[in-house]
Amino acid sequence: CANNKSSEGKIEESAEVQFLNAPLITHMYTADPSVHVFDGKIYIYPSHDVESDVEEDDTGAHFNMRDYHVFSMDNVNATPIDHGLALDVDDIPWAKRQLWAPDAAHKNGKYFFYFPAKDKDDIFRLGVAVSDSPTGPFVPQPEPMKGSYSMDPAVFQEGDNYYIYWGGIWGGQLQKWRTGKYLSTGNSPYDDEPADDEPAISPMVAKLSDDMLEFGEEPKPVLILDKDGTAIKAGDHERRFFEAAWVHKYNDTYYFSYSTGNTHKIAYATGNSPYGPFTYQGVILQPVQGWTNHHSIVEIGGKWYLFYHDTELSGKTHLRNIKMTELHHEPDGSIRTIEPLIS
Ligand code: FUB
Numbered sequence: 001c002a003n004n005k006s007s008e009g010k011i012e013e014s015a016e017v018q019f020l021n022a023p024l025i026t027h028m029y030t031a032d033p034s035v036h037v038f039d040g041k042i043y044i045y046p047s048h049d050v051e052s053d054v055e056e057d058d059t060g061a062h063f064n065m066r067d068y069h070v071f072s073m074d075n076v077n078a079t080p081i082d083h084g085l086a087l088d089v090d091d092i093p094w095a096k097r098q099l100w101a102p103d104a105a106h107k108n109g110k111y112f113f114y115f116p117a118k119d120k121d122d123i124f125r126l127g128v129a130v131s132d133s134p135t136g137p138f139v140p141q142p143e144p145m146k147g148s149y150s151m152d153p154a155v156f157q158e159g160d161n162y163y164i165y166w167g168g169i170w171g172g173q174l175q176k177w178r179t180g181k182y183l184s185t186g187n188s189p190y191d192d193e194p195a196d197d198e199p200a201i202s203p204m205v206a207k208l209s210d211d212m213l214e215f216g217e218e219p220k221p222v223l224i225l226d227k228d229g230t231a232i233k234a235g236d237h238e239r240r241f242f243e244a245a246w247v248h249k250y251n252d253t254y255y256f257s258y259s260t261g262n263t264h265k266i267a268y269a270t271g272n273s274p275y276g277p278f279t280y281q282g283v284i285l286q287p288v289q290g291w292t293n294h295h296s297i298v299e300i301g302g303k304w305y306l307f308y309h310d311t312e313l314s315g316k317t318h319l320r321n322i323k324m325t326e327l328h329h330e331p332d333g334s335i336r337t338i339e340p341l342i343s
Contacts, residue, residue, distance in 0.1 A: 021323055021325055023323060024080050024322050024323060024324060025082070026313065028049075028082075029048070029049035029050065029319045030309070030320065031047040031292070031309040031320035032047040032100070032102070033296055034101070034102060034104065034296045034307075035305070036104060036298065038106045039106075041072055041073075041074065041134075042073040042074070042298075043072050043135070044307070045113070046068075046309075047065055047068070048065055048069055048099075049063070049320050050066060050319075051318075051319065056317075059189050060098075060172075061098070061171075064098060065100065066088065066089045066090075066097075066099060067085055067086075068086045068115065069082055069084060070083050072134070075301075076300055076305065076324070085137065086131075086135065087099075087113060087115070087136060087138045087140065092127060092129075092140045094117075095125075096117070096119060096120050096122065098117060098118045099115055099116070100151045100152065100172075101151065101152045101153075101243075102116075103153050103155050104134070105162055106134065106157075107162065107212055109132065110130055111130070111133060111136075111138070112128055112129075112130055112213075113129045113131070114126060114128055114153040114154075114164065115127050116151030116166075123182055124149060124173050125149060126144060126145045126150075126153050127140055129141065145214055146214055148215070149173065150166055150168055150172050150173050151166065151243070153165070154166070154246050158249065161274075162208040163205055163206070163208070163247070164205070164215070165222065165247060166245065167201075167202075167203035167204050167241075168242060169242055169243065169261065170190065170242070170262075171189050173189075174203070175189075175190075175192040178192060198233065198234050199231035199233065200231065200241060201234065202241065203241050203258065204220065205220055205222050205276075220275060222241075222245070222275070223277035223278070224276070224277070225269070225277050225278065225279050225280065227279060238260060239260065239267060242260050242261025243258065243294070245257075246296050246297060247274060248297045248298070250333065252272075253270050253272070254271050254272065254274050255268050255335070256278040257269075257284055257297060259293045259294055259295075264291065264292075265283045265284075265286060266283070266285035266294075267280065267281075268280075268283075281334060281335070282334065282335070284306065284327070284335050284338060285308055285340065286339050286340060288308065288310035289340075290316075292309070292317070295308040304326065305324050305325070306338060307323070307324045308322070308324075308325075310340060325338060
């Protein structure tokens with residue numbers, strides 16, 4: 001049995017997900033799924049992977065995406081509906097290439113689509129595009145968000161407050177902003193990293209402005225701490241933040257989850273405030289097929305789901321397909337580790 005919408009437009013308690021661990025979308029390659037329930041309907045905001053003539057390199061240039069499509073699902077068992085082209089790089093005045101992982105938010109009848117792209121100088125910035133519909137098409141602002149840099153924006157809403165999290169190291173360029181200015185010390189994405197025994201580079205957070213188009217305050221680093229209160233170290237590749245920030249709240253706890261990049265896991269840390277600090281807790285998702293791991297966590301009809309991707313359809317690391325599975329919070333608040341399955 002599938003989910004049904006109640007008369008209030010809310011999705012009711014769901015039964016089993018029928019297509020557990022099968023690719024959700026098969027007519028195009030999709031990745032980095034950011035999922036939200038807006039007005040009782042499930043919306044997926046993924047990257048749109050494509051083949052291009054750009055060769056694979058350490059900065060991820062082969063992830064050379066050019067547009068976005070938005071998908072909707074009436075319930076967790078439904079096949080996602082493709083709502084067509086939502087935003088194209090050619091329509092974003094400041095953007096040159098690499099439309100990476102996006103997210104979206106809903107406020108006062110408007111839908112805001114947040115996305116990273118490299119600007120004309122090949123520096124990653126964050127952009128916003130606006131629509132009256134959750135599926136777009138979205139009209140981009142003429143400039144990137146003021147003071148923005150790096151990639152992987154994710155928005156967490158709590159009441160009237162909307163927090164945007166972002167950042168990713170190596171190809172995501174976050175390490176190049178350690179001094180507050182862009183460091184261009186070389187072409188290697190590893191050049192500007194801290195020493196192994198120094199604190200790892202932090203993702204960033206800021207409340208959004210009332211109009212949702214800019215940072216509404218000075219961005220702050222999101223601290224991820226070990227259980228003894230010390231910062232996770234840059235050399236701790238099993239646990240340090242790499243990219244793919246996501247925040248959800250369960251009971252009274254904020255969960256900050258992220259990819260560990262070159263160790264390929266989705267890890268999580270918990271805290272008492274959306275700003276953190278967050279204390280490292282463990283692994284949500286073990287490595288999937290393909291180099292990248294990127295996810296979102298969302299409550300739908302009283303159950304929690306993990307949306308993620310792998311490369312089952314293509315076998316190529318830059319041509320991914322999104323999937324979903326149920327996620328379980330244990331009675332002590334910890335998250336049960338998921339071992340990815342191949343359908
Ligand atoms: O899709 C391009 C990049 O790959 C994303 O921005 C990262 O999080 C990784 O999934």
